[in-house]
Amino acid sequence: MIYATLNPVEQHDFPRALLQTATEQLAFSPAVVLLGPRQVGKTTLAKMIAGAYPGALSLDLQLAADRAKLISGSGFLQAHRDKLVVLDEVQYVPEVFAQLRPEIDALRRPGRFLLLGSASGKLLQQSSESLAGRVSYLELTPLQVREVMAADADAQTALLTLQKLWLRGGFPVSYTAPSDALSFNWRTDFIATFLNRDIREFGVNVPAQTLHRFWRMTAHLHAQLFNASSIAASLGGISHTTVARYLDSLVDTMMLRRLKPHFVNVGKRLVKSPKVYVRDSGLLHALLNVPDINSLIGHPMAGHSWEGLMVEQICALVPKGGDVSFYRTAAGAELDLVVELGSKKYGFEIKFSGAPTVTKGFWQACQDVGVQHAYVLAPVEQGWPMKPGANHSVDVISPMQLPWALAQ
Numbered sequence: 276m277i278y279a280t281l282n283p284v285e286q287h288d289f290p291r292a293l294l295q296t297a298t299e300q301l302a303f304s305p306a307v308v309l310l311g312p313r314q315v316g317k318t319t320l321a322k323m324i325a326g327a328y329p330g331a332l333s334l335d336l337q338l339a340a341d342r343a344k345l346i347s348g349s350g351f352l353q354a355h356r357d358k359l360v361v362l363d364e365v366q367y368v369p370e371v372f373a374q375l376r377p378e379i380d381a382l383r384r385p386g387r388f389l390l391l392g393s394a395s396g397k398l399l400q401q402s403s404e405s406l407a408g409r410v411s412y413l414e415l416t417p418l419q420v421r422e423v424m425a426a427d428a429d430a431q432t433a434l435l436t437l438q439k440l441w442l443r444g445g446f447p448v449s450y451t452a453p454s455d456a457l458s459f460n461w462r463t464d465f466i467a468t469f470l471n472r473d474i475r476e477f478g479v480n481v482p483a484q485t486l487h488r489f490w491r492m493t494a495h496l497h498a499q500l501f502n503a504s505s506i507a508a509s510l511g512g513i514s515h516t517t518v519a520r521y522l523d524s525l526v527d528t529m530m531l532r533r534l535k536p537h538f539v540n541v542g543k544r545l546v547k548s549p550k551v552y553v554r555d556s557g558l559l560h561a562l563l564n565v566p567d568i569n570s571l572i573g574h575p576m577a578g579h580s581w582e583g584l585m586v587e588q589i590c591a592l593v594p595k596g597g598d599v600s601f602y603r604t605a606a607g608a609e610l611d612l613v614v615e616l617g618s619k620k621y622g623f624e625i626k627f628s629g630a631p632t633v634t635k636g637f638w639q640a641c642q643d644v645g646v647q648h649a650y651v652l653a654p655v656e657q658g659w660p661m662k663p664g665a666n667h668s669v670d671v672i673s674p675m676q677l678p679w680a681l682a683q
Contacts (some may be wrong), residue, residue: 503522
């Protein structure tokens with residue numbers, strides 16, 4: 276279990292796992308869209324990528340002067356066809372996608388445009404309509420375990436690092452803050468700024484106080500089934516469709532994850548409601564008013580929080596074409612996560628325990644879903660094999676072993 280005391284750390288750059296993928300994709304595709312929430316490190320990553328392209332240009336579309344360069348007929352894009360053009364905060368000028376299409380068709384060369392955006396829903400819709408077959412999509416998540424963990428870390432250091440990532444979350448400024456108190460204050464300010472300014476700029480016209488109440492409710496329902504009608508009643512009797520709209524807004528801005536149920540034809544009553552997670556554990560703890568590790572360890576939501584952190588780590592490792600869901604039946608068979616990679620199915624049960632055990636429902640779920648391999652993911656130093664099932668093997672693993680697990 277992770278019960279150690281944190282030491283302050285100095286802020287530094289992290290080797291982002293997406294750097295190699297983004298570089299390779301840009302060398303193949305005319306345009307790459309890099310999605311991610313505000314303050315997650317998209318601009319820093321873009322600068323690292325652009326460093327390999329001499330003369331690369333960068334426009335911040337929050338700035339009126341930079342937006343003016345892209346007005347129709349300006350000739351800006353044509354004048355810089357020989358350079359990589361980085362367009363930051365592209366959700367502010369969604370019509371730019373229509374401008375990029377003829378430009379890419381006029382010169383279909385790899386590495387022409389790198390687009391950065393903080394709202395996935397509208398960007399994906401706009402770009403799919405205008406740039407079908409011309410663009411590739413990547414998502415930069417908050418910091419992952421593999422990005423903050425030193426390769427030669429001993430067991431104690433590894434657990435301290437994992438604990439810190441869990442408490443503070445993966446936004447670089449929050450993770451590298453000089454103290455837990457400063458990290459907590461930054462996250463609280465981030466939430467306020469997001470609700471009062473950022474989300475309005477994305478076109479969501481919901482009072483900040485109302486959306487804050489909704490977000491806090493989802494925090495208390497983190498890793499649990501989402502009941503729109505129940506939340507609607509708690510918010511003063513608004514309609515469940517309005518609640519669904521609130522949920523869509525926070526999913527599109529990558530603040531929440533909506534995890535769909537996994538359906539198999541087993542003749543059983545399956546849970547059909549989604550599960551909802553606050554995607555960053557640090558923001559979850561700020562919404563729950565959990566400022567330090569002692570408060571977190573003793574909090575009723577500690578197990579659910581740990582589950583959410585691990586779900587995000589797994590989802591970040593799933594390649595394009597993969598699918599993630601959860602499985603639950605009315606009789607109690609359950610897998611926290613089902614990962615489908617081609618013909619392979621992996622099952623994950625997430626436990627906040629140094630000596631994890633599983634129930635009969637876990638074994639039944641593995642059989643129902645037909646997993647090739649199942650894992651019990653826990654805060655342990657080293658993993659070990661459990662008793663094998665009828666058609667699959669089961670291992671207890673640590674978070675550091677996740678890349679290995681999904682490669683089996």
